[in-house]
Amino acid sequence: xxxxxxxxxxxxxxxxxxxxxxxxxxxxxxxxxxxxxxxxxxxxxxxxxxxxxxxxxxxxxxxxxxxxxxxxxxxxxxxxxxxxxxxxxxxxxxxxxxxxxxxxxxxxxxxxxxxxxxxxxxxxxxxxxxxxxxxxxxxxxxxxxxxxxxxxxxxxxxxxxxxxxxxxxxxxxxxxxxxxxxxxxxxxxxxxxxxxxxxxxxxxxxxxxxxxxxxxxxxxxxxxxxxxxxxxxxxxxxxxxxxxxxxxxxxxxxxxxxxxxxxxxxxxxxxxxxxxxxxxxxxxxxxxxxxxxxxxxxxxxxxxxxxxxxxxxxxxxxxxxxxxx
Numbered sequence: 001x002x003x004x005x006x007x008x009x010x011x012x013x014x015x016x017x018x019x020x021x022x023x024x025x026x027x028x029x030x031x032x033x034x035x036x037x038x039x040x041x042x043x044x045x046x047x048x049x050x051x052x053x054x055x056x057x058x059x060x061x062x063x064x065x066x067x068x069x070x071x072x073x074x075x076x077x078x079x080x081x082x083x084x085x086x087x088x089x090x091x092x093x094x095x096x097x098x099x100x101x102x103x104x105x106x107x108x109x110x111x112x113x114x115x116x117x118x119x120x121x122x123x124x125x126x127x128x129x130x131x132x133x134x135x136x137x138x139x140x141x142x143x144x145x146x147x148x149x150x151x152x153x154x155x156x157x158x159x160x161x162x163x164x165x166x167x168x169x170x171x172x173x174x175x176x177x178x179x180x181x182x183x184x185x186x187x188x189x190x191x192x193x194x195x196x197x198x199x200x201x202x203x204x205x206x207x208x209x210x211x212x213x214x215x216x217x218x219x220x221x222x223x224x225x226x227x228x229x230x231x232x233x234x235x236x237x238x239x240x241x242x243x244x245x246x247x248x249x250x251x252x253x254x255x256x257x258x259x260x261x262x263x264x265x266x267x268x269x270x271x272x273x274x275x276x277x278x279x280x281x282x283x284x285x286x287x288x289x290x291x292x293x294x295x296x297x298x299x300x301x302x303x304x305x306x307x308x309x310x311x312x313x314x315x316x317x318x319x320x321x322x323x324x325x
């Protein structure tokens with residue numbers, strides 16, 4: 001039997017094949033991820049926008065006033081055509097209270113995240129860009145705050161300040177600002193050694209201009225992604241503080257306090273189900289948006305996704321040589 005020699009493909013013929021396979025693998029491997037990320041952003045954004053619109057417009061279309069409309073004859077009534085989500089122990093419409101709760105829970109969470117981002121981001125930017133003693137003091141203070149469990153520290157601060165929506169904002173911001181400080185400091189330290197920053201400093205640009213024009217645009221995406229994810233955590237913290245009793249005082253229609261009122265009335269399942277679903281929907285949707293934004297804007301996530309797609313989908317050169325033989 002005569003064996004024909006197997007001639008391996010030359011680099012000129014193998015390289016294009018590998019290149020085509022790798023490009024095809026990247027297209028096929030990244031398409032589902034890109035589609036899933038786009039779907040998550042669309043769904044999450046739609047839910048967040050829907051709740052924002054509810055918070056803005058609910059006073060004009062909810063059937064009952066969430067605070068003053070009480071009907072003791074209809075107290076603890078189940079869901080019906082007159083009361084879609086049932087009534088509470090004072091005969092108030094649960095649907096109207098859940099819709100009105102968005103006017104309190106969402107602004108509180110957004111204000112807390114904005115305050116933490118402003119304070120922590122500014123401190124981290126100064127510490128990372130200036131360095132020295134200020135950097136050391138900022139890191140030790142942030143370590144002190146981060147050594148306490150977030151919920152315990154927020155509870156202590158809110159209880160000391162008194163029950164109110166403003167104090168909830170302060171309490172949540174007080175336990176989350178160290179994370180923004182450390183994130184901003186790390187991003188600034190990573191960027192300020194780049195060549196474009198050194199070149200700007202070498203030609204005599206002021207440090208403030210160097211930071212504003214050549215550092216800040218590169219560190220902003222990471223902060224925006226973290227703030228988006230933390231918005232859901234802030235909603236949970238605010239609801240937890242209200243559940244314990246140190247949040248917005250009654251009769252404010254706050255989701256956490258509504259769940260707390262339902263805890264002693266398990267038989268009336270509608271009292272806690274609908275505000276709990278409201279909290280679940282906003283937290284999940286915000287996390288969907290945050291995770292999708294992280295996958296899109298984090299260069300490390302993009303690099304890992306590209307390498308994983310190429311490794312799992314591209315055929316090796318040896319297999320191509322065997323096929324050709």
